[in-house]
Amino acid sequence: EIVLTQSPDFQSVTPKEKVTITCRASQSIGSGLHWYQQKPDQSPKLLIKYASQSFSGVPSRFSGSGSGTDFTLTINSLEAEDAATYYCHQSTSLPFTFGGGTKVEIK
């Protein structure tokens, strides 16, 4: 099973700051890595698919990069509405797996 390790677990950020979340896979997964945002009491929402492809309707301040084992989600100029937990997910190898999540709090 491929283990996805996210860092940091928690981040407190002021509005307009840049946020960087990393996801490291225990073995190479090519570009089969996706990012989701989950706000309290809501279902997750897709932000980035296949490492760097923005999903329809997602604000341009969200971007993804990486391949192989190291991936990054970047939020440029954080807004108050971005307070949420962010998860990475790999679909390259069964069983599919999720990272443990990164909670982003607005200062």
Place this chain on the structure above:
Amino acid sequence: EVQLVESGGGLIQPGGSLRLSCAASGFTVSSNYMSWVRQAPGKGLEWVSVIYSGGNTFYADSVKGRFTISRDNSKNTLYLQMNSLRAEDTAVYYCAYSGSIGPGSVDYWGQGTLVTVSS
């Protein structure tokens, strides 16, 4: 517009069975890759099972042999039959749509249905 509406959750005793349903609209379930993902209270997301458009099914080790994913093409509905339920199966269960190309990203999620396993 893709819509997923789960139902069937509730309180069930350990060892019991429950069947979750996911009524889909805006697309054809049988032509797409569909999954179940769960989230225990206060915890992260856990992939549970996937059914490919061709009918192949796969499971997380934690549920293999106890859970069965299936679909009813006439009702355009996805199911998760859960047997021999344990306390650690307590979670919100989400129905997840990945599209027709492959079991990649989850493009759309249902609202979730809560399953509580407790005596």
